[in-house]
Amino acid sequence: MGSSDVPQVRNQNPIAPASEFRIPQRASMAAPRSRVGGTPQHPIDLTGDSTSTLSRKRKAGESSKSPIAPLKRTKAETAKLMPEKRLLRFRSIPPSKFHTVYARALSQRFFVLGRARRGSEDCPEEIVEMTGSTGNIYTVVIAQIPSCDCPHAKKGNQCKHLFYVLKQVLNAPYEMVYQAAFLSSELRDIFAAAPPISTSKQAETEKRKPIEGDCPICFSELEAKGSEIVVWCRAACGQNMHEECFNIWARTKQGDTTCPMCRSVWKDGEDSVKKVRREEGHSEEGYVNVGAQLGLRSLRDESSYHRSGWWGQDV
Known part of the structure; x- marks a missing residue:
């Protein structure tokens, strides 16, 4: 057999030349898609604000964080913002001595000689001049703390003259008659509903x-x-x-x-x-008394008074 007849065996794993080898490259992140006309380095500003505008906004934001001095309020403005406090405790029920004195205020006849409004629009007051049951002339003041200058009231009591003015003259609600102090809003309501002067x-x-x-x-x-x-x-x-x-x-x-x-x-x-x-009336205990001129008895009717204690003069 000749050499030409021997089959040639091909190399199944030939060594490829170095030029044919490819070195794998590191995977890289895909570049973000940019809007038309923009690049990641130079994005398009869609807000329409210029650099100067942004700078001004930034400065404004910084200045807003700076402390602001609070506005000083006047005493009157501060008082309006604060809820009003009653000068004396509110009475939910009448005191024990109220009903006896109140009954005298409604059963006896008094004479109002004059009424005058004073105070302010926010906190009005009224002065009522009236005669007592024996002819003494007293002055009742309806204010935040109502008062009367009769002897009974000067001892710290609520007198019949005060009850008479509140109920009969001013038509105040019953629950207001026995109060020792009023809010300015209560005074406004009382005078708004009272008969005109x-x-x-x-x-x-x-x-x-x-x-x-x-x-x-x-x-x-x-x-x-x-x-x-x-x-x-x-x-x-x-x-x-x-x-x-x-x-x-x-x-x-x-x-x-x-x-x-x-x-x-x-x-x-x-x-x-x-x-x-009036000046012809004589003075008793510091008061002008016109009882003789008015036909009033000088002696006080004490039939409704407590015998256990003296309630004061002309109560």
Whole structure:
């Protein structure tokens, strides 16, 4: 057999040349896709703010973090923000001695000689001048702490004059009558619902008003068919009032007799009214007493007083 007849065996794993080997490369992160026209190094600003605007915003943000000095409030502004405090404790029920004195305030007759409003719009007050049961003239002040200058009140008690003014004159709610102190809001409510204080302006009508409601002097009910005589202002306002009350009013005033409501010169019965000046009244315990001029008894009726103790003068 010749050499040509021997089959040639091919190399199954030939060694490839070095140029054919490929060295694997490290996998790299794909570059982030950028918006059209932008690159990762130079992104497009879609806010529309310029560099100067951003700088200003940054400065503004920094300045907002700086401490701001608080605004100083005045005492009045601070007081309005603070809830008002009652000067004395609120009474949820009347004191034990209230009912006895309150009964006298409603059963006895007093005469109001004058009313005057004072104080401020936020915290109003009213001064009421009135006669006691024996003719002494007392002054009641309805304020944040109501007061009266009668001997009973000066001893630290709530007197019948105070109860009379609150209930009969001002028509205050019952739960307000026995309070020792008021809030300014309560005073505003009381005076807003109270009968108006008479002014010097003359009424426009000369027609007599219906006999109804309360007498403007004693604040007791008027009765058309009652035993008490009712007179009225013929000069201007036509207001009705008890004749006895009007006579007492006229005796305590100086000069011409006038209507207690409109202050017009009284046209009816002025000749029969006895004029008695206040300064002609004698003084008792520091008070002007017009009891003799008004026909009031100088002795006090103590039938409703507690026998276990003295309640004070003219209570």
